[in-house]
Amino acid sequence: MMSDFLLPDLGEGLTEATIVAWHVKVGDEVTRNQALAEVETAKALVELPSPRAGRITALHAEEGQTLDVGSPLVGFAEVGAAPDPGAGGNAADGSVAEEPAAVLVGVGVSVDGSDEAVGAAEPAARPQRQQVLVGYGPVLPGTGRPRRRPRSFATTPYVRPTGATGERPTPRAMPPVRRRARDLGVDLRSVHGSGPGGRILRADVEACAQGLSGAAPREGASAGSHTIPVTGLRKQTAQAMSASAFTAPHASVHVTIDVTDTLELLGRDTRDRARTSFLASVCRAILPAAARTPAANARYDAEAGQIEMFDQVRLGVAVATDRGLLVATLPEIDADGHQGPSGPALTAAIAETAQKARDGALTPAEVTGSTLTVTNVGVFGVDGGTPILNPGQSTILAIGALRRQPWEHRGEIALRTVVTLTLSFDHRVLDGAEASAFLMDIAETLADPATLLVR
Structure with a gap:
């Protein structure tokens, strides 16, 4: 069964979030509560855990892209289901597939494999479910405190699942460098990385923004200027x-x-x-x-x-x-x-x-x-x-x-x-x-x- 995970309501009246870094790619098999992406809201950086186990069939946004709450984020398929290249989150009859339970900042999601929303009535025989916060793991036994899920940044380039041949992969850069590039309006694909293995450093981005790398101005910007997207905070x-x-x-x-x-x-x-x-x-x-x-x-x-x-x-x-x-x-x-x-x-x-x-x-x-x-x-x-x-x-x-x-x-x-x-x-x-x-x-x-x- 195919379904889409929608960008959840992150609370405090926030209506959108920006994808800072993907932690998964198309074809990956993920477990419940595994970090899918790091997103930036107007308030903070948070990690979004997977609401279920399955295989990633689609990433509906690129790093640096801003999505409204309720927009499709990733596509899921049950582990072992045959890939459907035309799946976009809708069922075969054209109806929207069942939406997984929303994940809220400060609101738990179950970790026992169930897809029911927290707070739903449960049979008395079922074990009590742990509450897991966005960006945190389950409560450590005997401590009463959740384990902070460490941030894991990809060490290899992430290739967008467009299926196009010859398309350049997104360059290697840590999330703070990507945020700096977004603030300066720099397209990372036009930056030559001077770090180990071609990794793009903050200095590379700033040099490109100042015109020292020969990068052309972005579309919509006048010669000798650049645009800065206004997102997040x-x-x-x-x-x-x-x-x-x-x-x-x-x-x-x-x-x-x-x-x-x-x-x-x-x-x-x-x-x-x-x-x-x-x-x-x-x-x-x-x-x-x-x-x-x-x-x-x-x-x-x-x-x-x-x-x-x-x-x-x-x-x-x-x-x-x-x-x-x-x-x-x-x-x-x-x-x-x-x-x-x-x-x-x-x-x-x-x-x-x-x-x-x-x-x-x-x-x-x-x-x-x-x-x-x-x-x-x-x-x-x-x-x-x-x-x-x-x-x-x-x-x-x-x-x-x-x-x-x-x-x-x-x-x-x-x-x-x-x-x-x-x-x-x-x-x-x-x-x-x-x-x-x-x-x-x-x-x-x-x-x-x-x-x-x-x-």
């Missing part, structure tokens, strides 16, 4: 920022402060020699400030015509990745700061979350749910900027670069370290006085940490 970010910029009336306030004393405090040795970063200090200063200006931790519900006030501050940190910009949600922190993590613990959490974001390893839940965002543009060497609100939030704070410069200090000019903070806010939720009070609350704490002892 970049597409999601573009849509979200456009919606935010043209929906919420943005306004901003700025302040430049002397943070020399705070940096000296952070640089002192501690018993465990653990350090607190300046970014973590800013995050900690936000918590009591948001408690005193609740509108800074809210959102405007246009449909209901009301303002939703969040009970807890869920901080999101903007992270620049190769896939684009995303806001990663930090672990929950109590709004008044009393039950939040220590400075060193928060520093470690920020670093770990940012690295997971750059690796594409965040789950959909880890890139949603924040109520207030912090973006550190100072790491790029700029003094400040006016950020666009993250949709569903009323404030976003931008931190500029730390600069040593002459500054008035105790009635004299001294060399001090200063920083510019910029707060963008939704003028439907906060007015200028509230936004200024919130920003100055944060600024006073960072300029003089001792203020936390007397408030």
Whole structure:
């Protein structure tokens, strides 16, 4: 029996995914839960496991191609069934073959050979089925934890099953290199690989994009230019920022402060020699400030015509990745700061979350749910900027670069370290006085940490 496996609903409102790398080819026999492909959504990179055992009869997309949820992904045949070159997922009578159970991020699929959806009624005699997450294997005995399925990248070229003679195979390149080529609009088949065995390296792609390899511009691009497909995270970010910029009336306030004393405090040795970063200090200063200006931790519900006030501050940190910009949600922190993590613990959490974001390893839940965002543009060497609100939030704070410069200090000019903070806010939720009070609350704490002892 022939059937098609459709691209499943990956959750969190995502409607499409891009094929990053195939782990199978036409003719392969696969087992249930074997990784079929690595796909990129607007939220993360995930591996799609096979919903059943069988033989692959068709791959309905090429690497780099974006598919809508519900589109045919791969064709299956029962092991031992005769190949049908004309099969496209329809039964002999023209009706669509039975669709396998959808695989959801965070939703299990059975591993006992049954094709029934999880949650269906089962006879009492049947053994309990394990729940397997996308990108994970079955639960390890005695641990209660799923085994992370290691990413396995093909070491030989993958030839598209078109049946055409003389067609060039897709070149050998690791998924990060393929993503870079897609971002730069480079056709990998026009790139000469300088790596071992002809493997295409990131430098080869970038050289081709700059015209150093003599590659012709892509169809539809003018001479001396190239096009960049907008997919995955970049597409999601573009849509979200456009919606935010043209929906919420943005306004901003700025302040430049002397943070020399705070940096000296952070640089002192501690018993465990653990350090607190300046970014973590800013995050900690936000918590009591948001408690005193609740509108800074809210959102405007246009449909209901009301303002939703969040009970807890869920901080999101903007992270620049190769896939684009995303806001990663930090672990929950109590709004008044009393039950939040220590400075060193928060520093470690920020670093770990940012690295997971750059690796594409965040789950959909880890890139949603924040109520207030912090973006550190100072790491790029700029003094400040006016950020666009993250949709569903009323404030976003931008931190500029730390600069040593002459500054008035105790009635004299001294060399001090200063920083510019910029707060963008939704003028439907906060007015200028509230936004200024919130920003100055944060600024006073960072300029003089001792203020936390007397408030």
